[in-house]
Amino acid sequence: MTQPRTSRRSLLTAALAAPAAVVAGPVLTATPAAAADPVDGCQTVVDWTPVAVDAAVTNEPGAPVEARVIRLAGTEFLQLRGTVTCSFTADGRLGTLPDTIRPPKLTRGVCPRNNSLGINAIRIEANTAGAVNVYGPQATNKVTWIQLDNFSSVLR
Numbered sequence: 001m002t003q004p005r006t007s008r009r010s011l012l013t014a015a016l017a018a019p020a021a022v023v024a025g026p027v028l029t030a031t032p033a034a035a036a037d038p039v040d041g042c043q044t045v046v047d048w049t050p051v052a053v054d055a056a057v058t059n060e061p062g063a064p065v066e067a068r069v070i071r072l073a074g075t076e077f078l079q080l081r082g083t084v085t086c087s088f089t090a091d092g093r094l095g096t097l098p099d100t101i102r103p104p105k106l107t108r109g110v111c112p113r114n115n116s117l118g119i120n121a122i123r124i125e126a127n128t129a130g131a132v133n134v135y136g137p138q139a140t141n142k143v144t145w146i147q148l149d150n151f152s153s154v155l156r
Helices: 008-029
Strands: 042-050 066-072 075-081 083-088 092-096 107-116 119-126 131-135 143-147 152-154
Touching: 075 107, 083 092, 107 152, 119 143
Parallel strands: none
Antiparallel strands: 042 066, 066 075, 075 152, 083 143, 092 131, 107 119, 107 143, 119 131
16 A cells, blocks of 8 residues: 655645744734834934035035934934045045034944945944044055945944
């Protein structure tokens, strides 16, 4: 007498159906997003505010450097956006954050830059005085533009 065999397909179908059945109940009875506590969601603490760029840096038209602070699930983040053209051949100052935004500690991130010799990212730091600095350019590897849209760093 042959033993009945369960196909792999039926086992996979059962494995996928079980979690869906367990999750469906809580989803149907969940509180709507509009009723959620804003402290647990995303809040804008300081809206987009222009960053004063250094004399050696030029804002791209239509994409000036701006900063904001958001709170996401109780954690505050400094975010930057915008694009600059520059001629950095050594570490230097990109600009200064507005007075309404002063990090309580040194915060850093990595941003895209012109690809030169296979290097296409640069370290950006904002310190407690509000200075936004770039680290990594070299005389043999000049930075000609920096795009800040993906900068997001924990403040507190």
